[in-house]
Amino acid sequence: MLPAFFSAIGSDRFLSIDELRAAVGDHTHLSDAWSLYRDSFDGFCETRLDPQGHHLVHPARATGTLESLRGEHVIVFGIGPSAFASLGALVRMRERVRVFTSPRGAEVLAANGITPDLVLVEHRTAIDAHHAARHLRDVVVDPMRMAPLVAAEWRTPRALLAGVAIDRLFVPDPLPTWGPWPATAVAMAAQTGAARIGLLGIDLGTVQQPDPAFTPLTQLLGLLARLVPCETIDCGGDGARKPGWTVGSLDSMVSDKALAPLTIQRRPAPSVDERINAARETRDRLSPIVDRAHQILEMGLRARAGQRVGRLDDAANEILSWGGDVDVRIDLQEGLGLSFLSRFWRTGIDLELGAALWRPIVLSTHELTGQADRLDRLTKRAAA
């Protein structure tokens, strides 16, 4: 339904297309997808970074995937202007189409008496996630409380899920994501065999003036349109054009198939204890690197203070070399949630920067050592 390389790229586990090919094999669109990842996503989607350690206390007891949607029509509902123009029509056709949305989308739908089939909770950064949880405190109705099914990635703050009944909550696994939730929702629908996927309120600017901030998402939706074997229809007529998406009316999304409640193929989620133990094991494995990072940070801080230090270029080379070992790379990215060193593995560091090399060195090792300390604190607290 969706080629394996899509999720593999979004996982950020590969630094080169050759590494990726070795892991998942070749595919007609693999090269294009990798170029998109490298050029528009800087080769780093950050989908597996959980710097706040939310996964340790995530309340879900189930992981899973959606049951087959074979032959069904799915609308991915966002809160762009086109959504508001079509709410009346959506109310009328609600029984004949699936609706996937975000928490913000669910809020708008709830205000108009519509309950989506699925609320997908996914955030780009820790700050975005915190902001979303904070937002729920000031809204009149918690849209998550009413949703029949909530798919919340491991990195979701517990506070955001406080109103969700445990039997309605699951962690999508595998999560076919590159970060932006509308693309993930499309990928989830395609993965389970939807015959037709429509976008509503995913405007990303206008026909005349596409919003450049959304160019990566527009291109990603274009890639998905090429990868998935279903019809892809953009029902937000005035929104920016997405390559591979046919502009169509919302009516075209009406299905004659009767829709049963959406269900998932449920698997037990690892318990909190299991998650804590896994985190501790990762931390133990990383101990030699964390110790070395402390020494390098010390050196960088002395250089920052203008003191004479050893060779900064050697230190920069050393931290870059940690990315060469796939296991270490994954432990640092996913276990400690490092964003800066992970980015330097992709962009490199100009070793000719001389004294200014203290900055990338301090930036990456400060985060590494700080996150290691945090993980120690979090595992103790979560265990308590």
Next chain:
Amino acid sequence: MRVLHVLESLTAGGMETTFLNVLRAARAIDTSIEHHVLAFASGRLESPFRDVAGRLTIAANDATFDACVRDGYSAIHILFDRTAYRLIPRIVARSSTPVVYAKGYDMAGTYRLNEGLDWQADESLLAAVDGATFTTAALAEGYSLPAGRTTVLRKAADIQPFLALPLPDAHTGMRIVCVANLHPLKRLGDLIGAFAQAITQVPDADLRLVGGGNDRERERLAQVAADLGVASRVSFAGAVRDVAAEVAQARVVTLPSSTEGVSTALIEGMAAGRPIVATRVGHLHTIVDEGVEGFFVEVGDVRTMADRIVRLLRDAPLAAEMGQAGRRRAARHDVADVARDVVSALRSAVH
């Protein structure tokens, strides 16, 4: 010396507006610095920024930013956590241009102080730049920062137009003004609720909400006012350029938010000599002392908010006393003083 100031957008938010005022003052203070501005999205402040900046670039993406950096600036001044998170690694990996990170009441800063959010990446960014400025001393507390690279500022506000306003007198209407974007975080529904209670005791009072923002929130608030039977006494000014003209009509300035840093709107209200009724959140306690420049209430405590508003509307001498105290205190936040410190921080990072 050429400095590139980088913002996320040119929308009329608190930090953007404050920075515009700082930039305007900085230009007047030190004419030897050439100020260029780059933002990743336009907004209502594009035109005034164009007037102030030697060059304004609206960047389509990070590649535009990279091209700008290659222009050879003396320093790059980054505002906003998101911008810093995305761009500082790009800069330090490839260039030696000094970077100054302006830590203000952005999301990371505000959530850190209000809710204890500890985002390691932000702390690491501050450790890895050549200079850092903090909008207030209270904001800087808790960050581990080396001496010599950190400049603690004061919240800046363009207070002169507000200082020039006459104090309320017998001809001033019983108007309550709130200057805030229409956003759920501002909890303007609480204020409308408080106003609905206050009007039973001060029948000629009216409430003016000044600020742009979200149409849906505006509709919701209008509905709240209608449900409480006060729709005819609640008006929405929208986003206005001349905020001082709105505050001039007020007897009391209010802010019912659930989260704040240090509010420019309150400093402006204080400069105008208006007493304050605000929620006890964020660092508002650093600009208002309870019972001196105004009153604090807890978030969502509509009854107490109504009580304090009524008290200030009815007790003109008390309101005047608080207004005078506010005016004196607001003078500490003059944008020209803050701009001087920003220029100094930029120069220090370069040398």
